[in-house]
Amino acid sequence: MDLVLKLKQNKDLSDEEFLHLLNTEQYDDALRIAADEVRRSVYKDEVFLRGLIEFTNYCRNNCYYCGIRGGNANVERYRLSKEEILECCKEGYSLGFRTFVLQGGEDMTYSDEEICEIVRSIKKLYPDAAVTLSIGEREYESYRKYKEAGADRYLLRHETATDSHYRKLHPSELSLEHRKNCLYNLKELGFQVGAGFMVGSPGQTMENIVADFRFLQELKPDMIGIGPFIPHKDTIFKEEPAGSLELTLRILSILRLMFPYVLLPATTALGTIAPNGRELGLKSGANVVMPNLSPKRFREQYALYDHKICTGEEAAECRKCLEVRVQAAGYRIVNDRGDVKR
Numbered sequence: 001m002d003l004v005l006k007l008k009q010n011k012d013l014s015d016e017e018f019l020h021l022l023n024t025e026q027y028d029d030a031l032r033i034a035a036d037e038v039r040r041s042v043y044k045d046e047v048f049l050r051g052l053i054e055f056t057n058y059c060r061n062n063c064y065y066c067g068i069r070g071g072n073a074n075v076e077r078y079r080l081s082k083e084e085i086l087e088c089c090k091e092g093y094s095l096g097f098r099t100f101v102l103q104g105g106e107d108m109t110y111s112d113e114e115i116c117e118i119v120r121s122i123k124k125l126y127p128d129a130a131v132t133l134s135i136g137e138r139e140y141e142s143y144r145k146y147k148e149a150g151a152d153r154y155l156l157r158h159e160t161a162t163d164s165h166y167r168k169l170h171p172s173e174l175s176l177e178h179r180k181n182c183l184y185n186l187k188e189l190g191f192q193v194g195a196g197f198m199v200g201s202p203g204q205t206m207e208n209i210v211a212d213f214r215f216l217q218e219l220k221p222d223m224i225g226i227g228p229f230i231p232h233k234d235t236i237f238k239e240e241p242a243g244s245l246e247l248t249l250r251i252l253s254i255l256r257l258m259f260p261y262v263l264l265p266a267t268t269a270l271g272t273i274a275p276n277g278r279e280l281g282l283k284s285g286a287n288v289v290m291p292n293l294s295p296k297r298f299r300e301q302y303a304l305y306d307h308k309i310c311t312g313e314e315a316a317e318c319r320k321c322l323e324v325r326v327q328a329a330g331y332r333i334v335n336d337r338g339d340v341k342r
């Protein structure tokens, strides 16, 4: 049987079959068409918005690929106060956003109580909006408090499910085991959970990507964030090539076929490596876009990688620009929380 049809029907393939799909372009059209069929059968033409608020670029970690790693002395650091965060939400809400994603480096100056207070304030002002946290690895007890305060979702990309590859990307204080544990804890606490990985990160093999598929099958996340790795000038990987558009799109389609229900963002990184990257992502199975709601004056300082797009626009401009792009790609932005459909 044709591999794409088999994947669509069984939502799974053998390792060898996945490797074959990953290694050749010959199935790309069929993959994209099948992925779009499946996405439309579950989510119709709907695209969900997530308003991204990058509220701190301080970070205690030193992930080798990341532009805001703690060891990068060239970064001008900033953090937003609760009031500034609420200001972003206010603007976002008026623009139709019903999910706010608070993302940042691992900045421990925000205590659990402060994070909870921020979450509670947002939920009180905008009870019909979902709050997503993306603030890295914390203790079970901290996650429990965030949930209790009203946080709905948590994004924590696993980055790679292969230990030896994880070691190439992170200093020894960090471990894959701990990161995976955080994901399982978040699930147990009832968060809608997002995992994911970079495509084409230094040292990544196709076998590593198959291992990522297997881990995702075990975790069953509600969202899977994938985007190309893009080098940052202040990292040891500055000379490494970026992940490819074609492979990222291929993986998006495979993921849509493996996980028909899943929330799959067309990421900013994808839009950065190709001018129409996000549109192509949507056509390949993605159903979420995450425009930036951070104050314009700090946008450039949250540079995870070089040449990041949309750093010079106000939130309203971003919203309008995306409206046009999504529509041109053949889809429609809906202003609701955009919960996962099971």
Ligand code: SAH
Pocket: 065, 066, 067, 103, 104, 105, 106, 134, 135, 136, 137, 155, 156, 157, 159, 197, 198, 227, 228, 229, 230, 231, 232, 269, 304, 305
């Ligand atoms: N501190 C949080 C948020 C990390 S930033 C956490 O630990 O989860 C969000 C994501 O950006 C990361 O998970 C990583 O996959 C991605 N990222 C970081 N550096 C990148 C780079 N150079 N190219 C592409 N994506 C990158």
